[in-house]
Amino acid sequence: MLDVLYFAWVRERIGxxxxxxxxxxxxxxxxxxxxxxTDARHAAAFADISALRVAVDQELTDFDAPLAGAREVAFxxxxxxx
Amino acid sequence: MTVxxxxxxFDYGAECARFAAGVAGAGAVVTFAGVVRDNDAGTLKRxxxxxxxxxxxxxxxxxVGQARARWPLCDCLIIHRYGALVPGEMIMMVATAARxxxxxxxxxxxxxxxxxxxxxxxxxxxxxxxxxxxVESRSEDEGALRRWN
Numbered sequence: 001m002l003d004v005l006y007f008a009w010v011r012e013r014i015g016x017x018x019x020x021x022x023x024x025x026x027x028x029x030x031x032x033x034x035x036x037x038t039d040a041r042h043a044a045a046f047a048d049i050s051a052l053r054v055a056v057d058q059e060l061t062d063f064d065a066p067l068a069g070a071r072e073v074a075f076x077x078x079x080x081x082x
Numbered sequence: 083m084t085v086x087x088x089x090x091x092f093d094y095g096a097e098c099a100r101f102a103a104g105v106a107g108a109g110a111v112v113t114f115a116g117v118v119r120d121n122d123a124g125t126l127k128r129x130x131x132x133x134x135x136x137x138x139x140x141x142x143x144x145x146v147g148q149a150r151a152r153w154p155l156c157d158c159l160i161i162h163r164y165g166a167l168v169p170g171e172m173i174m175m176v177a178t179a180a181r182x183x184x185x186x187x188x189x190x191x192x193x194x195x196x197x198x199x200x201x202x203x204x205x206x207x208x209x210x211x212x213x214x215x216x217v218e219s220r221s222e223d224e225g226a227l228r229r230w231n
Contacts, residue, residue, distance in 0.1 A: 007134055008204035009216050058137035060200065074134060074202075078219035081162065081203035082116050082174060082194055 002067070004035065006045070007076035010052065013045040028054050029063045031073060045075075053078055083150070083158055085142040087133065089165040094172055101159050101177045108156040108179035110186040114194060120169040125209045129217075131164045131173065134202035138162075145196040149178075152192065152230075153185040160193065162203065195226045 005018040025031035029049075036046045046052070049063060055074045056065050067073070086092075094115050102111045120126045142160050149158065155178055162174040176193045180186040205217040 005134070007202070008132055008206070055134070055137055055202070058134075058140050060141075072136070074137070076134070076202065077204065077216065078224075079199055079202055080205045080217045080219050081201035082198040 002031075002070060003072045004031075005072065005074040007074065009077055010045050010075050014041050023067075025067055027063070027067060028056065028061070028065050028073065031067060032063065032075075051077065083146050083155075084160070085139055085146060086159075086161045087135075087138045087142070088161065088163055091163070091171065092161050092175065094175060097159070097161065097175060098177060101157070101179070105157045105179040107181065108186075109181050110183035111177065111179045112183070112186040112190040113175065113177045114190055115175045116173045116194075118167045118169050118171050118173055121207065121209070123209075125211065126169050127208045127210045128166050128168050129173075130166045130206045130208065132204045132206065133162075133164045137202045141201050142197070145193060145200060148196070149189045149192050153178075153180060153189040155180050155185065155189055158189065158193070160197070162197070162201070164203065192230055195223070195230065198223045199227060 002021050002023055004021055006014050011017055023031055023034055025034055032046050032049060036043045052075055054061060056070050057072055098113045118129045146158055157179045159177040176190050178186045178189040199219060206214060207217060208214045
């Protein structure tokens with residue numbers, strides 16, 4: 001089981017702060033393909049992944065990152081701290 | 083080295099004084115504060131900052147680690163708020179202390195550049211007409227990181 005979290009407009013577009021998914025996805029990109037197939041809201045949120053950033057187990061990474069052993073994946077827009 | 087992520091306001095003057103008084107051997111202390119800026123039309127009612135609690139302190143601590151690897155710092159402090167803030171309120175502060183000013187200034191700028199685009203915070207602006215919009219990241223902020231590579 002994998003905890004998938006959403007922040008900022010990704011959370012709003014999907015309508016959930018997160019969800020627990022059963023997945024065999026080997027990479028973030030494969031997980032995105034599975035999530036996009038869930039419904040129209042997920043499809044809309046993941047339509048342009050160049051507008052998204054991803055963290056696996058709270059570390060920023062890229063969409064080709066492997067998910068083996070991962071417990072938490074978070075999707076969000078580019079950060080606006082400071 | 084201290085990293086604090088909090089909803090509550092902080093007393094900038096007191097934090098700066100405490101930081102400066104607590105560092106031994108430093109000849110330079112640099113402090114910076116980020117303030118909620120009203121929009122050009124003057125209609126910003128509040129700014130709401132969302133963050134990713136499990137990641138925020140971890141990311142900030144990693145950024146501090148990178149700064150320490152680059153500059154000989156005696157100490158540094160980051161305070162970053164989340165939640166609802168009004169124009170004029172302080173969002174965050176950074177303080178650095180080093181034996182010489184170049185390191186203190188350099189590390190403070192580095193920390194700010196990384197905080198802008200590598201710490202998991204997202205700002206949302208609520209205007210007095212009821213409008214709400216996520217603040218978009220600026221390409222200049224991403225560009226600012228490149229000078230450190």
